[in-house]
Amino acid sequence: MAFIVTRIGVGDYEAWKPMFDKDAPGARQAAIGHRVLRGADDRNEVYVVVEYASADDARVGRDRVIASGVLDRFEDKDLPRVVEEAEAVVYRPTPGDAPRTT
Numbered sequence: 001m002a003f004i005v006t007r008i009g010v011g012d013y014e015a016w017k018p019m020f021d022k023d024a025p026g027a028r029q030a031a032i033g034h035r036v037l038r039g040a041d042d043r044n045e046v047y048v049v050v051e052y053a054s055a056d057d058a059r060v061g062r063d064r065v066i067a068s069g070v071l072d073r074f075e076d077k078d079l080p081r082v083v084e085e086a087e088a089v090v091y092r093p094t095p096g097d098a099p100r101t102t
Contacts, residue, residue, distance in 0.1 A: 001051060001052070001053070001084065001085040001088075002051075002052045002053075002054055002055040002057065002058040002082060002083065002084045002085070003049055003050060003051050003052065003058060003082070003083050003084075003085070004027070004048075004049075004050045004052075004058050004061050004062045004065070004080040004081065004082055004083075005047065005048070005049050005080065005081050005083055006047070006048045006065070006071070006077070006078065006079065006080040006081075007045070007046070007047050007077060007078040008045075008046050008047075008048070008071065008074050008076070008077045008078075009042075009044060009045055009046075009074060009075070009076030009077065010044050010045075010046050010074065011044055011074075012044065013038065013043055013044050013046065016046070017036075019070075020036070020048070024068060024070060025064040025065050025067070025068035025070055026064050027050065027061040027062070027064045027065045027068075028050055028061065029061075030052060030053075030057040030060065030061065031050050031051060031052055031057075031061065032051050032052060032053055033050075033051045034048065034049060034050040034051065035047075035048075035049045036048055037049070055082055055084055058082045059082050061080075062080040062081075062082055065080050066079065066080065
């Protein structure tokens with residue numbers, strides 16, 4: 001699995017989200033899923049994680065986002081980075097388990 005990860009200070013999440021949903025650059029054409037995460041303290045700080053089957057697919061998605069210029073309007077951003085999964089662990093309690101604490 002490979003991903004593109006982008007952090008954006010969107011200014012106004014409610015105005016930004018419909019634009020994201022349109023996917024004007026076509027960055028998610030080959031994607032197999034995505035997540036939009038919002039900062040717990042700053043709800044206009046957004047992390048977009050788009051999942052692809054391969055790093056090559058992720059690079060194409062990243063290049064489409066950059067070439068489209070859709071991120072140019074945001075001063076506070078980290079450009080999309082292509083990353084590959086090193087490990088994935090899902091913690092799910094089984095029936096009867098005590099609640100997990102950290």
